[in-house]
Amino acid sequence: xxxxxxxxxxxxxxxxxxxxxxxxxxxxxxxxxxxxxxxxxxxxxxxxxxxxxxxxxxxxxxxxxxxxxxxxxxxxxxxxxxxxxxxxxxxxxxxxxxxxxxxxxxxxxxxxxxxxxxxxxxxxxxxxxxxxxxxxxxxxxxxxxxxxxxxxxxxxxxxxxxxxxxxxxxxxxxxxxxxxxxxxxxxxxxxxxxxxxxxxxxxxxxxxxxxxxxxxxxxxxxxxxxxxxxxxxxxxxxxxxxxxxxxxxxxxxxxxxxxxxxxxxxxxxxxxxxxxxxxxxxxxxxxxxxxxxxxxxxxxxxxxxxxxxxxxxxxxxxxxxxxxxxxxxxxxxxxxxxxxxxxxxxxxxxxxxxxxxxxxxxxxxxxxxxxxxxxxxxxxxxxxxxxxxxxxxxxxxxxxxxxxxxxxxxxxxxxxxxxxxxxxxxxxxxxxxxxxxxxxxxxxxxxxxxxxxxxxxxxxxxxxxxxxxxxxxxxxxxxxxxxxxx
Numbered sequence: 001x002x003x004x005x006x007x008x009x010x011x012x013x014x015x016x017x018x019x020x021x022x023x024x025x026x027x028x029x030x031x032x033x034x035x036x037x038x039x040x041x042x043x044x045x046x047x048x049x050x051x052x053x054x055x056x057x058x059x060x061x062x063x064x065x066x067x068x069x070x071x072x073x074x075x076x077x078x079x080x081x082x083x084x085x086x087x088x089x090x091x092x093x094x095x096x097x098x099x100x101x102x103x104x105x106x107x108x109x110x111x112x113x114x115x116x117x118x119x120x121x122x123x124x125x126x127x128x129x130x131x132x133x134x135x136x137x138x139x140x141x142x143x144x145x146x147x148x149x150x151x152x153x154x155x156x157x158x159x160x161x162x163x164x165x166x167x168x169x170x171x172x173x174x175x176x177x178x179x180x181x182x183x184x185x186x187x188x189x190x191x192x193x194x195x196x197x198x199x200x201x202x203x204x205x206x207x208x209x210x211x212x213x214x215x216x217x218x219x220x221x222x223x224x225x226x227x228x229x230x231x232x233x234x235x236x237x238x239x240x241x242x243x244x245x246x247x248x249x250x251x252x253x254x255x256x257x258x259x260x261x262x263x264x265x266x267x268x269x270x271x272x273x274x275x276x277x278x279x280x281x282x283x284x285x286x287x288x289x290x291x292x293x294x295x296x297x298x299x300x301x302x303x304x305x306x307x308x309x310x311x312x313x314x315x316x317x318x319x320x321x322x323x324x325x326x327x328x329x330x331x332x333x334x335x336x337x338x339x340x341x342x343x344x345x346x347x348x349x350x351x352x353x354x355x356x357x358x359x360x361x362x363x364x365x366x367x368x369x370x371x372x373x374x375x376x377x378x379x380x381x382x383x384x385x386x387x388x389x390x391x392x393x394x395x396x397x398x399x400x401x402x403x404x405x406x407x408x409x410x411x412x413x414x415x416x417x418x419x420x421x422x423x424x425x426x427x428x429x430x431x432x433x434x435x436x437x438x439x440x441x442x443x444x445x446x447x448x449x450x451x452x453x454x455x456x457x458x459x460x461x462x463x464x465x466x467x468x469x470x471x472x473x474x475x476x477x478x479x480x481x482x483x484x485x486x
Contacts, residue, residue, distance in 0.1 A: 002015040002057065002360070003015065003362060003363055004252055004254055004363055004364070005254070005304060006253055006254070007154060007253040007254070007255050008154055008250075008252070010156065012363055015252065017059065017221050021060060022059060022060050022061075022062070023054050023060070023061045023222065024216040024220035024221050024222075025047070025050070025220070025222040025223075026065070026066075026215075026222070026250070027043075027047045027223075027225060028229055028234075029065045029066045029067050029068065029111075030067065030068070030096055031068040031073060031074065032067055032069055032074070032092035032093050032096065033071065033073040033074045033076075033077045035092065035099070035275040035277060036095070037273060037274060037275050037276065038274050038275075038309055039258070039259045040276070041103055041298060042256055042307060043256050044100060045295060045298050045299065046256040046303040046364070047063075047065070047254075048106060049299065049364060049366065049406065049407060049408065050222075050224070050254070050364060051063050052406050052407070053360050053364065053406050056405070056406045061109070062109055063109045064109070064110035064111070064112060064211070064216055065108035066111070066207070066208060067111065067113045067114070068207060069085075069114055069115050070085065070115050070201050070207075075190055079189075099277060102280060102291040103276070103291045103295055104295055104408045104411075104415070112211040112214070112215060114202065117207070117210055118193045118202070120210040120211070120213075120214045121207060121210040122195050124206060124244055125141055125195075125202075126196065128141075128143060128182065128243060129141065131243065133147045133148065133240070133244070139183075139184075140181060140184055140197070141181070141183040142175075142179040143180050143181075143243070144175055145176055145180075145239065146175070146176055147243065148239040150239075150242075151178075151235070152235065154230055154231070154235050157231075180236050182203050182205075182206045183197055183200050183203065184201055184203060185197070185198055185199070185200045186198075186201060204233065205232070205237055208237055209237050209249070212241075212250075213245075218241075219245075219250070220249075220250055221250070221251055221252060222250060222254055223253050223254070224253075224255065225255060227255045227256065227257055229255070234253065237249065257304050257306050257307060258306050258307070259306075259309055260308045261309050261310070262308070262310050263308050266309075276294075279294060280294075288468040290468070290471075292414075293314060293318050294314070295407075295408055296317040296409060297309075297317035299407055300313075300317065302364075302366065302367055303364055321409075322473075324374075324400070327381060328397065331384075331393045335389055335390040335392075335393055336388075336389055336390075337389060337390070339383070340386050341383035341386040341387055341392070342391070342392040344386075345379065345380065345383045345388060345392050348376060348380075348383075349396065349399045352376040352399060352403070356372045356403050356406075359371075359372060360406065366407060369403075369406070373404065373410075376399065376400070380396045415471060441470075444466065445467070445474065445482050448463040448464060448467075467484070472484055
């Protein structure tokens with residue numbers, strides 16, 4: 001049975017959904033004013049895997065992940081570029097989808113946007129005002145934290161401690177420094193919507209409460225996000241949601257850990273801040289960083305632990321994946337009708353499946369789950385030496401595909417085909433491109449070698465990039481020839 005660490009209770013708990021066989025999950029998405037960074041990638045992967053494992057375990061998952069498409073940062077970026085806020089958000093929503101496609105992150109079943117839920121947001125603020133949980137100051141509305149005695153229960157700190165460690169907006173009109181904005185009166189030139197308090201826009205925290213309750217109900221199963229959201233965002237979500245309904249908002253609160261760069265906290269000021277697309281385009285890498293490589297690396301550390309990003313770690317992920325794909329190539333070789341190792345591999349498959357499930361049931365222990373796949377690789381390589389039939393080889397391959405699907409790894413339609421591109425202006429995916437034939441690959445490699453010999457290195461690099469985009473890895477040999485593999 002799956003056990004997850006619940007930030008709200010500070011303990012690992014058995015997971016039981018409110019409705020048998022169905023899970024409702026909400027995860028805070030990105031504010032779309034810039035490209036997504038490696039921290040966004042980690043959070044997206046963690047909850048993609050949680051969803052996949054819940055589905056593997058037999059649950060139907062209703063998964064909502066929002067876009068914050070009205071915010072101070074969006075307005076500032078639009079002003080700087082002299083364009084509308086809609087243009088900014090459209091640009092970076094598309095960029096987000098492109099990045100997630102490369103990482104193999106599936107679309108959420110629901111992807112609400114704040115600007116599409118103004119009626120829900122206004123209604124929720126009205127409820128809080130009517131119940132005396134919020135107050136109006138000119139065109140603004142604030143939530144009054146003193147009206148919610150349990151404020152701070154998610155972050156496990158007293159209100160005074162939270163105030164001391166938080167960046168608090170200085171506003172002498174607030175009754176308490178920790179009171180937070182539910183509605184902000186509009187300033188000249190800003191986007192605004194009508195409300196009982198005049199034209200304005202919502203505060204950040206109220207958006208998620210309104211969207212989650214609109215689509216998943218007043219109480220749902222799982223609320224997730226990065227640890228940086230515990231306070232103030234999720235703390236405020238709990239206060240305003242529970243204050244409005246008198247019910248528990250989410251039953252399990254799941255948070256992923258931070259990303260470090262070479263054992264230092266990722267920060268723009270330190271110059272170690274990487275967007276997802278910058279990682280894919282790292283010029284110092286001899287081979288392209290692939291989505292599967294980055295995914296394998298991110299899942300090799302437990303989701304609640306700090307994750308240290310480094311070139312060495314990516315290289316280790318690449319080598320680990322190469323070992324798995326080398327096995328798949330061996331499994332394609334001619335096989336005997338009956339294999340001496342068939343029974344042993346049947347037992348190894350069963351043991352692997354059991355160990356994999358045990359690892360994932362233990363608070364999504366993806367490092368241990370990956371270790372079971374690597375152990376199965378070793379067993380399969382030994383079985384091939386001893387003799388493994390065609391049927392036995394298919395069973396091994398099927399086991400890798402089945403368990404790998406939970407992690408989003410080792411899927412032929414995802415990683416060994418050309419990446420699917422979303423159609424412009426829609427969320428509909430295009431058809432899979434054809435795999436290059438061996439002759440086509442050989443032709444491109446020959447053209448690349450000829451380009452290198454004539455010192456046309458730009459063309460050689462272009463041909464290598466084209467092959468990498470098709471999932472083809474090239475290894476240059478000292479004698480001037482090249483070896484390739486899918």
